[in-house]
Amino acid sequence: MIRRRPFSSLLLVLALSVAALAWHNREHLQAFPGIVGAYSAKEYCSCRYVSHNPADYCAAYVEQYVPLAGFFDDAANKWVVARALGSTQTAQWLGPRQGCQLLPESAPLPAS
Numbered sequence: 840m841i842r843r844r845p846f847s848s849l850l851l852v853l854a855l856s857v858a859a860l861a862w863h864n865r866e867h868l869q870a871f872p873g874i875v876g877a878y879s880a881k882e883y884c885s886c887r888y889v890s891h892n893p894a895d896y897c898a899a900y901v902e903q904y905v906p907l908a909g910f911f912d913d914a915a916n917k918w919v920v921a922r923a924l925g926s927t928q929t930a931q932w933l934g935p936r937q938g939c940q941l942l943p944e945s946a947p948l949p950a951s
Contacts (some may be wrong), residue, residue, distance in 0.1 A: 848896035
């Protein structure tokens with residue numbers, strides 16, 4: 840079969856290799872969607888409320904190749920929500936000494 844269809848055989852071996860690699864790293868691949876939203880929320884919160892930069896600058900600072908599905912900045916209460924790849928992450932400014940902290944996904948949103 841390999842002599843008659845070398846490209847098909849090579850493609851099959853490549854596909855099986857990719858599948859095996861994905862299975863071996865499945866935990867890391869499952870964590871990836873949460874990382875995108877968490878990075879955006881935490882870095883924007885730190886940029887905006889710890890470093891006191893303008894909102895436009897911070898939005899450009901956290902811009903990534905993977906677009907956010909939703910983003911909300913509550914300047915009055917100093918918390919940020921970022922949605923990306925089906926995961927929602929929230930970061931809240933705690934104070935000048937603590938900075939910003941990610942909230943667990945199961946935590947209720949801060950009171951607005």
